[in-house]
Amino acid sequence: MLLLGFTCLRFSTDLNLNLIPQTNTLKDSHSQIEQLPTITAQSPSSLIAFPFDESFSVTCEAKGNPAPEFAWTKNGQEFDPLQDPRLMKEENSGTFVIPNNGNLTEYQGTYRCYATNKLGTAISTEIEFIVPHVPKFPKETIEPLKVDEGLPFVLKCNPPKGIPPLQIYWMTINLQHIEQDERVSMGLNGDLYFAHAEEKDSRRDYCCFAAFPRIRTIVQKTAMSVIIQTTNAIRERRPSLLTPPGVKSEIALVKGEDLNLECIAEDCNPTPQVEWFKIGDELPEKVTVENHGKLLVVSRAEQEDSGKYMCKAKNELGEAVHYFTVIVEEPPEWLFEPESQLSMVGSDVILKCSASGTPQPTVTWRVNGLPLSESPLPNRRILGDTIALHNAKESDSAVYQCEVSNKHGSMLVNANIMIMNLPPMIMTNEGENYSAVEAKGVIMHCNVFSSPPSTITWSRDDSTESVQGPRFTVHDNGSLEIYETDKDDAGQYTCYAKNIEGSSAIEAMLYVKDPTRIVVGPEEQQILIGTTSQLSCLAEYDKSFSNDFELLWEKDDMEIGLNYTENPRYLVEEGVLHIINVSHRDQGLYRCVARTPLDQDTASAWLTVLDVPDAPESLVLSEHKSRSVKLKWIPGDEHNSSTTEFIIQFEESQWEPGNWKELLRVPGNLHSTLLKLHGHVDYRFRVAGVNAVGRGPYSEPTERYKTEPAAPDRNPETIKIEGYLPHEMDINWEPLLPIEHNGPGLEYKVSYRRQDMEEDWHEHMVKRHSFVVKSTPTFVQYEIKIQAKNHQGWGPEPKIVTGYSGEDFPSAAPDNVAVKVMNGSVVKVSWAPVHKEKLHGHLGGYRINWWRLRSLVDSKKQHGDKHALNVPGDRTHATVPNLTPFSEYSLIVMTFNGRGNGPAHGVYRFTTSEGGIPEKNPVFRVTDVQKHSVSLAWAPPLEPNGILTRYLLEYQLINDTEEVGPLQTVDISNPHTTKWLLRDLEAVSKYKFYLRSCTTVGCGPVVSEESTTTLEATLWNISTNSSDTFLKISWVADGDDMQFHVAYRRKCEGEWKISDTINSSELFHVIDGLQPGTEYTVRLLPNNTLNSFSIFEENITTTGEKGLASIHGGISTQGWFIGLMCAIALLTLIVLVACFVNRNRGGKYSVKEKEDLHPDVESQGMNDDTFCEYSDNDEKPLKGSQHSLSGDMKAGDSGDSLVDYGDEDVQFNEDGSFIGEYAGRKEKRVSAEVKSTAQTPA
Structure with missing residues (x-):
């Protein structure tokens, strides 16, 4: 039974015992488990001793249980670093350090590390320690090279060997690079090839430099001299190759390297062409041909790039070829890499080791660092690339090494085979x-x-x-x-x-x-540059992660730092990312990351930044013609908004230098246009793009382009023909722009003639843009044409326009004038039209003038301001608005034309009916306040709009509480009453008084006043006595002493004069220095301001005749009078001294000028001359009076010219009725003004 591993755990070479958790129990168990040694670190296979390094570490680290011991071999022989005191050795490590003490050659060699414990031995790969020598060119004497002109030659470099990479440079002795081109080039071997010799190739300092960057070394070959011998012979010959030599060669390279094939042909006559071929196949797609066709490069060569290649140099006389056999080889690569195994006792163990490569790698087996032959086992068999252990025992545990190698490299692997039960x-x-x-x-x-x-x-x-x-x-x-x-x-x-x-x-x-989930994610945005973008992100997550949840933002997969100090343009508030002052670099993909320690959710949105287009670049003028040029440009970046159009501007240097003007606009998909130009202009052009965001910056201007002079392209077009005087015709036109002159010497030919009459054109040449035709009949039609001309010739044939000569005043007035009263403020006026022959010009319309004669309430006639109304065209009726009811008016009707007004046919009088309610009373004052009574005074309304029938007086108690007393009413039936005494009032109480004027139509607006009754009556029986120059006021005092002031002025004019403080105990006061026969207004005031109510007020006239004091003008020349004046002056001085002493006790009177008082008539009420006269003749002009239709009136207007009245235009509807606001009326209310240093209107 073969076991390749065990089920529970996959082990690496050290069986992963280091993964055992380090608890006490497991630590003890771990320490009891034996492990085979394993190499954990080693130096690379090549270790180069660069001269600028201080020391060189030869590394070997391993682990195992028991801990391994280390041993080294050098060049296959035992080597003990501890025996060399110059080497530095690390404890419990196989690593040693070679110091750079200047004697490194003895350490050069191939090293291998052995890590051994009682279970076995692991070995490292071989480490080659290379001590490079400083490369040098040999010292040599190089004879000058003599070459006939036209023949090829080669300068050999033959660089010394050294640590790659090697870089070759050909330079002069002054380190100037030899210029290389199609004729002169450097080959792959570093030689410098000249395809044919030229006389300029002669020089004595051709130097080859070899650079070795890894050891920071550059060496120079002895300078070579070349002498080119001039010859006139022209040699024609078939091509030959300078390199490579022979007909064929073989190239071997390692897979992944670049394949470089080189063919350099001599430059014979005719010049040969070099071509490249792959025999039996097409050249690979990744092929590039460099160095003017001399070098074929196949990047990162693969096996399929192997084969035969051919280069061919060919001209008319023949060809030269070279064949390359290319072999792509490979270093070893693992097919089956042996793996460490843990197997139970009695199992079978299989180890397989095989690799691919070109040439085929050889496989070498070792066990514990020794060849298998030196450590035989009866149960071990070798079957090709496989080792089999049958019925393995614990003693079979060992480290097996498999090494595969070919000429391009080697690989070694240690496989730990552990046999045990556990x-x-x-x-x-x-x-x-x-x-x-x-x-x-x-x-x-x-x-x-x-x-x-x-x-x-x-x-x-x-x-x-x-x-x-x-x-x-x-x-x-x-x-x-x-x-x-x-x-x-x-x-x-x-x-x-x-x-x-x-x-x-x-x-x-x-x-x-609970999962983390983004419920509101960012959305795609298009935003203008410079604004603030807001990207939202709200997430839900498990509440147990409240302290561990984080919300992050990324831009283009890079986290955004939200430190305000380091990145103040980014701000996150409640899950919203604010990007302040957005710029182009802010465009990109933004990702919100909601993260817990367990999971995360993301949401992304693309932010697009919009901006105006960048300025176009590379403006080029082409297709230059006398009156046009073609302009091309390269558009700037559109910044995510398509360019809709381009604006082309020009600037010229003669008329308005530095002032750019728009020439034309072209669609955004065009990047060139033909510009039509004026003649004799020195132009510059610039271009700007426009998109939905706006216009971008302008490009840099082009070079100047000046056009040739030419005749004018057009004539004046806006021609005005006017006649300000009856026998003249003014011709004006808009001149050609300076840029439209097309050349110097611009003039205008003015031609005119009577229309519908057989007569020749009258012609005049002028340089200005106006012309006056004299002695014309009144209002006759003419034909006019104007043609431009400069030194280059005439403009095009001009168009004929028509116009009239000067107008005269109309000579007839409208007949049958009739007025129909519509109501108290509007009348309708009609008339018969004036015959056309009497107009003497273009009919402008009709003008109605009217003015108020008097109010029907007052029989005294006083002419008011004149008002006017223009009725345009041939209308014969109009409505006159804004008249004063119950008044008598005069009216005239005239016609007018461009010259002015015609005569009137007489004055028509009419009266308006009674209508509307009266205006409010201009003056309403509290004049005398006592303990239980108040005196009120007022003035009638300036415009009663009818016959006054009564006054309605109301009052109520308004003490400073939320409740007010009942409203009391007094009906004053006598319309001539202007004073009233209210009795039975409560003492020390505040009252408000209301007054309205009434006619049969109704009562007008209310005017009000407030006052507070006194605690006790203080002044009684106030009386006045007057002479020609002084006035005495007397009174009876009651109760406590009080203080007040006396104010006076000439009635309705002059400035108020207010006395110093007066005590009631003085019982009288004298005002002197008055004018005889003059009426004065006198007031007693509780304080020194005119805004307070009056204790007493009366108009008093001094005795004598007005102006009597000046009749006897010669009295000042009398001697007795001079003596009297001296005595008075002395007496005055004494009185002044006494006045300063007794100032606070009353007595003498000192008048103060109150020039800074500007009382408000609405608040002061009766302070404004209650008894001053007022009249309809004091009215001011209407604001809305009408101007003439033709603008300012011309000289010679009739006496009724409306310029005197400041008239304004008025609109009418179809039947001639007034529409819109006609005019506002502002009248001088003399009786409602306080005349101080500045007048305040009521």
Whole structure:
């Protein structure tokens, strides 16, 4: 019975005893098991002693039980490193070290290591220690080589032998390479071949250099001299080969090496052609021909490349051939490699050793390092390449060596044959824990060492039954494999091993985990460069791996480092990978890896980065013609978005140098185009690509290309014919661009004539782009044409255009003007059209002017601002909007053309009906606040839009609580009332007052004011007395002393002047320096701001006549007056001193200018001249007044020209009614303004 191994375990050469777990029990068992020696490390078969190395280690390491001892042989003779004190030896090792002490030659040789214990001996392969010598060219004198011109010659190199590889260079003495070409080339042997000699080949310093890179050495051959002798003879001869010599040769090489076949022919006349053939077959596809046809190379030669090859040099006079017989040989390769075996006592053991190779390798057997003949066994037989041991005994245990070799190399293998009986020894640890993923497989190990092989069974939990079923498999090495595990497979398992020598068992625990699964994986993305990409990855996994789970990201199979300091562009948050500021290098395949110690899941997505195309390259101009050139380019990288078009720009150096302009665009699939150019222009061009992302950068510009001058290609096309004066015609045109001149000397020929009349063309040459025709009839049609010309000739025949001479004002007005009142703010106007003959030009339309005369509430007539409405075309009706109700208006209707307005037929008057509610009151103020009463004052609405019938006054208590008092109403039936006293109010309470004006239509918007009643009345019986230049205000004080201020100004104008603080105990206050006969507004204020309510307010007029103070202009010249003024000045000085002393006690009055006050009329209410007059004549112009249809009005417009009114265009619908917003009305509310340093509009 032949056993090739045992079931439980597959052993290597050391029987894998080193795999026994190192527990105490197993360690003891392991130490009792004897092992044959095994070589574990050795030096390579060739060990070269390079001169730059410090030492050289000759390695031999082995293991076994007992530990092996080491011995060496050198060149087949015993060699003991310990006997040489110069060698360094390592303890418990066969390795020794040879120091580089400069005397290495004596150590050169072939070494072999022997590792021996009592069971046998293992040997290493032979190690050749090579001490290379420094290669040198021989010292020699080389005679100059004389060659006739035209003849071939060869310079021999003959490099010295050395450690390969060898590199040959031909150079001059100054280290300049000899130039090689089809005529001059170096052969495989290093010789330099000249196919024929030329005079320039004469030189005295041809040097061959041999380089040996492994020993870092370059050597130089003695320089050679070549003399070329000139001859005029032209020799015609048949070809011959300089190399190889003879007709045939044989080439042997090792499989895998490159096959190099070389044929160098002399360059005879005629020049020969070299051809290559394989006899009986085609040349291999991997063949390449190099060195100008002289070298045939077959890379990595195989057996099928063996055969006969031929090179042929042929010209008209004949041919020369050479045949190569190529043999591809092989070093030995194992067919059957002997393996170590553990066999039981009494078994048969078979060892087989065979190898292939060319030549066929020889097989040599050894046992324990000795030839089989020196260690005979009666039960051992050799049958060719096989050894058989019959009925093996323990004493037959040994190390067998098989060595195969041919001339290309050798191989040696040690096979450990161990004969023994042993009970099962389980080398897997007891109590191992295994984890499996649900639905995946798991393997639980039970490695058994025994002889003979053991029977192994697995059981589960406490059962004695072996596990069975299609999902369970016990392998030959004892491992249990479970396929597609589920949760029920979890639990405790027992491995039981038994042979004839005994039995053993171990237990293991299996846990089944939930699988790791990516539930949300990354998706394919196309993203713009410079933006941020987000790739999501969410996974589920077994919760027992919470501390061991990791989520990784890879790009192109390389893990992405997520250290922010080292790689700040990558950030992971909650499973989302953020790639910040995406660049081109970020494109690729991204893989999310969700990993636990047990399993992992992956999901991948491709990230595509989009960008504008790169700039095109290699711009070339070709097909140069006088007016065109062809431009070609190589497109740049499209960056994953196809180029849709290319933009071609040009720049010229004469008119706008440095300014690039677009010439044309071509589709993205074209990479060249024909450019049509203007004449007499010095061009440069550049190109940029466009894709869905945008336009890419422009290429580098081309060289300049200048075209020849030519006649103009076109004439002016945009021609405008206008007439600003009745007897003139202005002709203007868009000039040719400078680049369109096509040459110097550009001019224009202007030709014109009356249309429909038999007359010749009137022609004028001009250089500008305008021309004025004088003395034309008014508004007559002309034919005009303009032709371009330069020094090269005329442009093409121009097109004829028509136009009219200058227009004049219309001479007639529209008749039958009628106005129909639609409502209080809109009227409809109609008229009869003006006859065409009276227009004297193109009809622009009709213009309606209107203005307000007065309000029907006020009989006083005051002209308001004029407004205008343009009605385009020949329409004869229009709607006039935004009129003020209950007013009288005047209206005129005119026609207009491009020259201006025609006359009006008279003024039409009409009145608007009462309509709409009144505007809100511009002024509403609290004027006098007492303990139980409040005085209110107001001004009527500026636009009542009808006849005022009453005022509606309401008020309520609004103390600082959420609740408000009931709303009280007072109906004031007298529309002329502007003051009202409210009584029976609560003391120290805050009230809010509301006022609205009413007509028969309804009440207008509300205006409100707030005020708080006082605790006690403080000022009573306030009265005023005035003279021509001063005013006295008196009062009666009650209760505690209070402080207030007096403010005054001329009514409705001037700046407010506010006094210093006044105490109520002073009982009066005097204002002096007033103008006689002038009305003033006086207020008593609780503080020095105009925003507060007034304690008292009244308009007071000084006595005397206005301006009386200036009548007697000569009084200043009287002597008594001068004396009086001096006395007053002295008195004033005394008063000022007293004023500073008694300032805080009241008395004298000091006026302060309040130039920085800008009160808000909505908040201050009655601060704005409650009793100032207001009038319709104070209205400001409408914002929406209409401009002329022809733009700015020309000189000579009629007196009703709408330029004076800032009119704007208005749109109409089909029946002429106004559509859209016509104009906003802003009137000067003099009575609603506070005039300080800056006016604040109400």
